Amino acid sequence: MSSDTSSVGSNASNEDEFLSLSQTMLFSRLLSVLKRDIVLPQPINIPTDQAPAVLPPTISTFIAAAIGISEAHVSSFWTIMRDDIWALPPQALTQEDKELFRKHGWKYGLSRRTRASMVMYPPSDFCTNPKCGRCKPLKKVHAVQIIVYTLASGVVPAWEVQLYCLDCNTTYYPNYSAQHGTHTYHDGDIPQYISIGAHQYTERQLIASWISYMLITSVSATNCSRAYDMGTQNPNAVFGSGTG
Ligand SMILES: [Zn+2]
Numbered sequence: 001m002s003s004d005t006s007s008v009g010s011n012a013s014n015e016d017e018f019l020s021l022s023q024t025m026l027f028s029r030l031l032s033v034l035k036r037d038i039v040l041p042q043p044i045n046i047p048t049d050q051a052p053a054v055l056p057p058t059i060s061t062f063i064a065a066a067i068g069i070s071e072a073h074v075s076s077f078w079t080i081m082r083d084d085i086w087a088l089p090p091q092a093l094t095q096e097d098k099e100l101f102r103k104h105g106w107k108y109g110l111s112r113r114t115r116a117s118m119v120m121y122p123p124s125d126f127c128t129n130p131k132c133g134r135c136k137p138l139k140k141v142h143a144v145q146i147i148v149y150t151l152a153s154g155v156v157p158a159w160e161v162q163l164y165c166l167d168c169n170t171t172y173y174p175n176y177s178a179q180h181g182t183h184t185y186h187d188g189d190i191p192q193y194i195s196i197g198a199h200q201y202t203e204r205q206l207i208a209s210w211i212s213y214m215l216i217t218s219v220s221a222t223n224c225s226r227a228y229d230m231g232t233q234n235p236n237a238v239f240g241s242g243t244g
Contacts, residue, residue, distance in 0.1 A: 051082035058108040065104040122172035132168035140164040154232030
C-alpha cells in the first residue's frame with residue numbers, strides 16, 4: 001500500500017489501496033499507449049470506441065508489475081479511470097516508462113519504440129480485402145519476434161503482430177497482406193520499417209543511406225552491410241581504440 005499523498009483510492013480487497021499522483025499519471029500514460037493491445041483480445045461484440053470493462057490478463061500483469069500494485073487493484077483502478085484513459089490520446093512516454101516496457105512488458109509482446117525494443121502492427125484492425133464482406137474487427141492475432149535494422153540504434157529486437165481474417169483467409173502483416181501465396185502491399189506512403197525477409201525489417205532511412213552510398217561512392221550492397229555491422233556491433237573498430 002502506498003503511504004504518500006493519494007489521488008485515487010480503491011477497495012478491491014479488505015484493505016484500501018491508493019495510487020499516488022505519480023502512480024496515477026504512470027497508470028494513465030502506460031494504458032493510454034496500450035489501447036490497441038487492450039482492444040485486440042476483446043470479444044467481437046465489445047465496441048472499440050469504449051473502454052472495455054476488463055483488461056486482458058497480460059496487460060493487467062504488466063501494469064501491476066510496472067507500478068508495483070496487485071492485479072486486483074489494477075482491475076479496480078481501471079474501473080475507476082478507464083473512461084478518462086480511453087478519452088486520452090496516446091501520452092508521451094518517459095525513458096523510465098520505456099524501461100518499464102522493456103523490463104516487464106517484453107515477455108508479453110508489449111513494447112514501445114525505444115533504443116532497445118519496439119512492436120509493429122498492421123495499419124488496420126479491419127480486413128481491407130475488397131472482395132471480403134467482413135465488417136467486424138480482426139481478432140485472430142499472432143505475434144512473432146523479429147529483428148529491425150535501424151540507423152541510430154543498430155539491431156533492435158521487436159514484435160511483429162499479425163492479424164488473420166477468418167472470412168477470406170488473409171493474413172495482415174505490418175507492410176502487406178498475404179492471401180493464397182499472393183502478397184499485396186498496403187496502400188499509402190512507404191512505411192518507416194520495411195520487411196526485407198522472414199522476421200527481418202530495415203528502417204527506411206537506413207535503406208536510403210545505403211542507396212546513397214551505392215549511387216555516390218559505388219560501394220557495393222555487401223560492403224554497405226559490412227560497414228553497418230562494423231559500426232553497430234563494434235563502434236570502436238571504426239574510430240580506433242587509441243586516444244589520438
Ligand atoms: Zn477478409
